[in-house]
Amino acid sequence: PSGSSASPLSPESVELERSLYLNLAQGYLKSGDAARALRACQVVLHEYRDDAKARYRAAEACLALGRLEEARASLEGLMREEQ
Numbered sequence: 001p002s003g004s005s006a007s008p009l010s011p012e013s014v015e016l017e018r019s020l021y022l023n024l025a026q027g028y029l030k031s032g033d034a035a036r037a038l039r040a041c042q043v044v045l046h047e048y049r050d051d052a053k054a055r056y057r058a059a060e061a062c063l064a065l066g067r068l069e070e071a072r073a074s075l076e077g078l079m080r081e082e083q
Helices: 011-031 035-045 052-065 068-082
Strands: none
Touching: 011 035, 011 052, 035 052, 052 068
């Protein structure tokens, strides 16, 4: 992981926390709460800058919020990772 801060949690707990935030983002997207979905993605991206799911879901949330440039930037980041 690209996380830079040392966590007092075990690696398993850190991964569980990441997964929970990603699932939370998906749930918020499905319920139409794009702002909360974006915030959940930002929590993951703070520690894992290159997390593909977080970037994709953040882009979805930004599109729903009309923040097109932010959505584009997230998707471009994904495309760079795939190359």
